[in-house]
Amino acid sequence: MIAVDSCCGASLREEVVCYFCGRLLQPFVEWRCPSCGGPGELVHETEFKPSKIKKNIHSMWRYREMLPPSMRSSILTLGEGLTPVCQTISPNIFMKLEYTAPTGSFKDRGSAALFTSLRNLVKDVKGVCEDSSGNAGASIAAYSAAAGLVCRVYCGENITVEKALQVRVYGAELVVVKGSREDVSEAAQREAVERGLVYVGHAWSPYFIEGMKTVAYEIAEQFRWDLPDRIYLPVSAGTLLLGLVKGFSDLLEAGLIDRIPALTAVQTTYRPSLYEAFKGVKLGKRDEKPSIADALTLENPPRLRQMVEELKAVGGDVDVVSDEDIRKALKQLGLSGVYAEPSAAVAYAGVRNRLDELLYSGEKVLVIVTGFGCKATQHMQLVE
Numbered sequence: 001m002i003a004v005d006s007c008c009g010a011s012l013r014e015e016v017v018c019y020f021c022g023r024l025l026q027p028f029v030e031w032r033c034p035s036c037g038g039p040g041e042l043v044h045e046t047e048f049k050p051s052k053i054k055k056n057i058h059s060m061w062r063y064r065e066m067l068p069p070s071m072r073s074s075i076l077t078l079g080e081g082l083t084p085v086c087q088t089i090s091p092n093i094f095m096k097l098e099y100t101a102p103t104g105s106f107k108d109r110g111s112a113a114l115f116t117s118l119r120n121l122v123k124d125v126k127g128v129c130e131d132s133s134g135n136a137g138a139s140i141a142a143y144s145a146a147a148g149l150v151c152r153v154y155c156g157e158n159i160t161v162e163k164a165l166q167v168r169v170y171g172a173e174l175v176v177v178k179g180s181r182e183d184v185s186e187a188a189q190r191e192a193v194e195r196g197l198v199y200v201g202h203a204w205s206p207y208f209i210e211g212m213k214t215v216a217y218e219i220a221e222q223f224r225w226d227l228p229d230r231i232y233l234p235v236s237a238g239t240l241l242l243g244l245v246k247g248f249s250d251l252l253e254a255g256l257i258d259r260i261p262a263l264t265a266v267q268t269t270y271r272p273s274l275y276e277a278f279k280g281v282k283l284g285k286r287d288e289k290p291s292i293a294d295a296l297t298l299e300n301p302p303r304l305r306q307m308v309e310e311l312k313a314v315g316g317d318v319d320v321v322s323d324e325d326i327r328k329a330l331k332q333l334g335l336s337g338v339y340a341e342p343s344a345a346v347a348y349a350g351v352r353n354r355l356d357e358l359l360y361s362g363e364k365v366l367v368i369v370t371g372f373g374c375k376a377t378q379h380m381q382l383v384e
């Protein structure tokens with residue numbers, strides 16, 4: 001248990017425990033449980049009250065009183081959060097444009113939260129190591145730069161030129177690793193120890209998820225507490241999905257909403273790990289060629305079991321789409337003024353495959369557009 005002094009002098013508490021066995025974990029040092037290998041879960045007392053929202057702060061930090069104590073002072077921010085919601089394609093379909101974030105993807109919420117806790121909880125940090133398909137790497141690199149820390153980003157060979165350039169322009173060292181996405185993670189974890197750096201892998205970090213829950217808070221505020229019926233989002237490591245569940249659960253517990261929107265996680269036929277685990281099936285037709293959704297590459301995400309359990313608990317669902325579906329979705333999004341990267345268009349591809357049904361139902365559908373099209377130009381050239 002860590003005690004953090006709040007601004008009013010009271011001592012607030014938070015702790016990280018193993019999601020599987022409940023063992024207490026040392027923040028940022030034990031990034032996975034030494035007993036069972038499970039991921040950490042951040043536990044802190046919170047009560048969401050609309051009166052606690054700092055309405056004069058136009059970023060995710062307007063919710064800082066609802067975040068863990070280690071995120072309530074010395075905030076590291078590049079202005080992330082409070083992304084726009086627009087109505088497009090149909091009167092009942094809304095898009096939350098997370099690609100308007102400082103580095104062009106939703107990951108900035110997680111990075112800002114993680115680095116704020118890191119500098120409040122760990123002394124003498126030399127630098128950090130991250131592994132990523134690209135967007136989280138670019139984001140971690142940007143926030144490392146803002147924090148004045150050395151940063152090494154490990155990525156696979158299929159990282160897009162634009163994401164690789166982002167990492168380098170932010171001053172981080174980009175290390176390209178041959179092999180699977182999991183091989184990339186292992187290299188980052190190993191070298192963090194060898195080089196005396198903090199491993200901040202976003203797929204493992206419970207601090208990253210805390211930042212993501214601000215998406216749920218924002219949706220509630222932007223929809224004036226009359227939530228969408230359904231939310232579609234792309235899923236790989238699951239930080240956005242778990243953040244949404246956590247954020248909406250806070251609102252439900254506070255009695256501010258009476259239900260959690262039906263969450264539909266969308267994946268590709270190339271990497272359908274959550275789909276298969278959630279449905280208890282093996283996808284018959286599985287693509288061999290890497291998908292144009294280059295950000296959705298994890299075969300065995302560390303929080304897979306947690307995702308299945310939490311998505312089932314809130315009555316959610318999982319869908320899969322093909323590259324052809326993604327291309328059609330990108331084209332339709334473009335024609336409505338939304339320039340998403342393919343990995344972000346995966347969510348709308350899931351909507352598009354059921355468009356008639358969703359339009360007929362009249363339900364309010366929100367699509368989370370996670371990354372900007374300029375991050376994957378070579379894939380966008382395939383859209384006609």
Ligand SMILES: [Zn+2]
Pocket residue numbers: 018019020021022023033034035036037038
């Ligand atoms: Zn454990």
